Amino acid sequence: MHITISKHSDQFSTAGQIKVEDLTEIAAAGYQSVICNRPDAEDGASHAGSAALATAAGALGLKFAYLPVVANQITAQDGAAMQQLLDQLPAPVLAFCRSGNRSTNLYRLAQASAAETATAQIGNRSSAFEVVIVGGGSAGIGIAASLLRRRPDLQVAIIEPSDHHYYQPAWTLVGGGAFDIQKTVRPMRSVIPEQAHWIQAAASAFEPDHNRIKLADGSTVHYKQLIVCPGLRLAWEKIEGLEQTLGKNGVTSNYRYDLAPYTWQLVSSLKQGTALFSQPGMPIKCAGAPQKALYLSCDHWLRSGVLNNLQIEFNNASAVLFGVAAFVPPLMKYVEKYNAKLSFNSNLVKVDGERKLAWFDVKDQDGHITRQEKSFDMLHVVPPQVAPEVVRNSPLADAGGWCEVDQATLRHPRYANVFALGDACSAPNAKTVAAARKQIVVVAENLIAARENRPLATVYDGYGACPLTVEKGKVLLAEFGYGGKLLPTFPLDPTVARGSNWFLKVSVLPWVYWNAMLKGREWLARPTKN
Structure with missing residues (x-):
């Protein structure tokens, strides 16, 4: 077969964009129905449209359905519509979109609505995921991308109410006349990994004894594993x-x-x-x-x-x-x-x-x-600056209101399926994007180890970095870990302000943020191993 098909069950498979000529092989492979999840107008309609595919499918005796969705904007209603199609169409079913990811997410959402842990509530919707991430900031997007690079089939949801994502480290440069504020913001949907399901709502309560989260819109999200990274609140x-x-x-x-x-x-x-x-x-x-x-x-x-x-x-x-x-x-x-x-x-x-x-x-x-x-x-x-109320008022909080973690593994000491990173966690490190970059690897590897009943072997050393812009054109690059231990990345005296560090701060790090950290590429981010 000329197309790559991912089989999720005996009844359902997904694929990337198909062509009219592929339908013959699809029918020969035993599929009874095809669902198109890619909008016809996407990317200037450079692909086969649903009308042409529907006509060709019908001629081959295949049932065809058109359920278009936009990447990173899949809703609970889309999942319900997908489930309705799966109930109606003869199986096995092949669903496709540009890459297959949207069709996969729709299938998972349809499954979640019927999962045992997704208990229906009057007037509320309820869903379930393998991993739920609370927070769509640097830590949240970064950990989602890193997890999905390691396990592309992992069912991941990100709970984040904001429409926009910000590169906050550059705001100091903006205040100094050295950076364009417009380059520090992008639409949230553009940074969320395509395989992840975005729940655009605010978390209102953690209920870790029941493996669930209450949302401000009245709905409930269940999880097998939870990652807490909603940042902190500016008071x-x-x-x-x-x-x-x-x-x-x-x-x-x-x-x-x-x-x-x-x-x-x-x-x-x-x-x-x-x-x-x-x-x-x-x-x-x-x-x-x-x-x-x-x-x-x-x-x-x-x-x-x-x-x-x-x-x-x-x-x-x-x-x-x-x-x-x-x-x-x-x-x-x-x-x-x-x-x-x-x-x-x-x-x-x-x-x-x-x-x-x-x-x-x-x-x-x-x-x-x-x-x-x-x-x-x-x-x-x-x-x-204080811990968010949703964390402070939850069983996850320590005495200071932060999400309690073991400072080495970043796992919660009382809830083994809960991890935290970023500004909201209790680890005594500097709260910086650089710290989150290292913590992402620790949480990604330890969470997967916990899923597979292996020891948590990846250790966070408290690394944080603060590029101190002491003048326009020079930066003192302070990198340190727990206890103030110096952890310089480069073999240079870290107490000397340098022009090369300014170039790093103004040009290199923003590019690395958008194109590496938020994409799951972990350059110079490897942690210590036990």
Whole structure:
């Protein structure tokens, strides 16, 4: 046979795009029915249309049905329609689309609707999958792609309500005038692996004792294995008055897609006055990002000849500039170069944008806290960050609200079929995309090992990376693991800021993100083996 057929059962098989002349061989192979799941207009109608195929199939005594679906947009209703066709058409049935993946997903969804674990509920829909991933961010898409590269037939669902996917590490560059904000966003459907089923809804409750998840739309999703990676929540509301003034009155943040361009607008227009930068208590995503905003802003003001007209202050709720001691001395040289004042143990708690005032709770060496008022012309804010409520309020959470995991295997200590990675997991590593890139391999290999009753041999060493943009054109590449252990990828002194690291940050890493990490290609991402 000239086409490649994947047999899922004695009654059902799938294939990629077929031609009219293939139908003779399909009929000779014993198939009784053909289902077309590819829209006729897809890719400019360069393939055989359903009408021509239906006519040719009829002439050969084959039943033909047309159920077109768009990749990554398959709904529960599509699955129900597929099940109805399978109930009506004589078997065996061959379904096809461009590659066979959509037909496979439709078949799995049809099966899930009738599975024993998919208990029907009045007014609700219920479905079941082998692996359910909660979260469609860097960790969620990356782990889905890596799993499906290892096991293409694995039944994977991704629960993610957002329409868009963001490359957040570039937002600091946007705020420094060095990157186009439009290049940091793509439609969510374009990054979800074609074999994965996208459930566009928010998870509202984890029920791990019953292997199920409640969704905000009232439906239920059952799983055999669960991967928790919904990211963290930016708690803007914890700073009084902040939400009312964000994006105006000189108040901005590189932690939001719509605000990063405003940061650059403020930086490029400020010629004199006071610029305040804040950093909340840990944990936060990318612990170096708050000071990256400081350095890139100061570098622009220095190059523009206005730095001496500005009073610059970095307010850090922590007691140190950076958590890994080896990188503090080189960073301090830039702090001194830019004549920036450092205020440690200083936590932003209130903002009045119209009056250009900010209040900080400052803790002295004896632990006493006083509230200090400071005026500003520009204020760059990094909000407090917390675990999502759906995790915090679940049996999966640790005392801090994060999804509890063994820090080596990333498996939950109390629920053996649950893994977590990314910003929402409890492992004591830096919350960065670089950390997720390494964690993806650990979870993919350990989850499959658990499915096959093998030991979990893949170990996460706490790797995280923070490319500290200390000036436009130079980056200090901080790579480290648990306990602050230095884990440089390249055989160079990691405490030296380099132009090559800037090229890596601005050009290489975004390409690797979109074309490797989110596609399941694990370049330089291999973890340690036990």
